[in-house]
Amino acid sequence: MEIGNRIKNLRLSKNLTQEELGERTDLSKGYISQLERDLSSPSIETLFSILEVLGSTPKEFFDEEKGKQKVIYEQRERIFFEDEEKGYHIEWLVPESNEKEMEPVLLEIDPHGGF
Known part of the structure; x- marks a missing residue:
């Protein structure tokens, strides 16, 4: 070291x-x-x-892990939620992000949907 x-x-x-x-x-x-x-x-x-x-x-x-934070996530690692009734789906792009930090998401809303 x-x-x-x-x-x-x-x-x-x-x-x-x-x-x-x-x-x-x-x-x-x-x-x-x-x-x-x-x-x-x-x-x-x-x-x-x-x-x-x-x-x-x-x-x-x-701490050996410090500085080795993962910065590229594959699509298969994303967390996905869909609400067909309201007409949207959301993907959390960084699985271990939380509400206290930046939370990158991909939100798609159907033409007549809502969030």
Whole structure:
């Protein structure tokens, strides 16, 4: 596992320089650079301090599934509902989406139907 690259990506996502991260964690810019290039390994305490400054938890940091979110779904994965009485059918294009997030759907309404 490349901890250094993950630290670097997290730091960059927070728009921090190595120097700024070092100041906030009481570490030198050089040490941050060594960590990001996997030339040095942080202690657990140091890693937790870095993660706290970067707004991440150890679980989030080490979660392998993060970043591997599926972005292409096949038609067979869609959830389909049809209401013949009202004259429409709807397909949920992303099966695991929910009401609190964007919910992409395909809605087809018959010429004299309603939703």
